[in-house]
Amino acid sequence: MKKRNLLVVLAIVVLAGFAIYQNFTAKDRQASSHKEAAPKPNYMAPGFKLTALDGNVYEVGGTREKPLLVNFWASWCGPCELEAPDLKKLYDVYQDRIDFYAVNMTSSDRMDNIKSFVKHFDFKFPILLDSEGRVGELYRVSGIPMTYLVDKNGVIKEGFSILHPDELEKRIKQLIES
Missing domain, CATH: 3.40.30.10 (Glutaredoxin)
Known part of the structure; x- marks a missing residue:
């Protein structure tokens, strides 16, 4: 029973860590794609x-x-x-x-x-x-x-x-x- 609880907790920690990693890399990809985009109508002109x-x-x-x-x-x-x-x-x-x-x-x-x-x-x-x-x-x-x-x-x-x-x-x- 203790082994099973330990495996469940370990699985939750691994999944939570993976979710956090995915969230950060998605934000990085989104930020870099904004840097690479050409200036667009209705957005501020790059200074x-x-x-x-x-x-x-x-x-x-x-x-x-x-x-x-x-x-x-x-x-x-x-x-x-x-x-x-x-x-x-x-x-x-x-x-x-x-x-x-x-x-x-x-x-x-x-x-x-x-x-x-x-x-x-x-x-x-x-x-x-x-x-x-x-x-x-x-x-x-x-x-x-x-x-x-x-x-x-x-x-x-x-x-x-x-x-x-x-x-x-x-x-x-x-x-x-x-």
């Missing part, structure tokens, strides 16, 4: 600080005075070149109502090409330099251009690769009005 071509440090994350357009690009990217005149035009029209940050994927670009691209397209908005590729990794950028629209509360409203200029302007207007 970062980067130095720009103008020497100033710019920050993303948390509340802001104006909504924000964050565009990931590189000088060697053909679609980025096609999109550049539209970004410049929209910035010229809406700069007092929305911030534009162009995050250059500097770890895969050359500084002289970046400066030439910016001068050629007459970009007046901040050109942030992701020289170590950390922000690109944080945002899980796998193709460029990649753009995120972020509201004044720091919440991502949407992310997309490239849009027709009229559609991009429509979405910027919606963001400003929200």
Whole structure:
């Protein structure tokens, strides 16, 4: 009888230990999957600080005075070149109502090409330099251009690769009005 009670207690302890182990590993898997997920609409924009071509440090994350357009690009990217005149035009029209940050994927670009691209397209908005590729990794950028629209509360409203200029302007207007 004592052996049987001992076996029952031992089985309960083993099962309880297994349940606790399963609970902790499930939480770890869940936490790591959140780290690996790309930024999503209705979630806070991952925060970062980067130095720009103008020497100033710019920050993303948390509340802001104006909504924000964050565009990931590189000088060697053909679609980025096609999109550049539209970004410049929209910035010229809406700069007092929305911030534009162009995050250059500097770890895969050359500084002289970046400066030439910016001068050629007459970009007046901040050109942030992701020289170590950390922000690109944080945002899980796998193709460029990649753009995120972020509201004044720091919440991502949407992310997309490239849009027709009229559609991009429509979405910027919606963001400003929200």
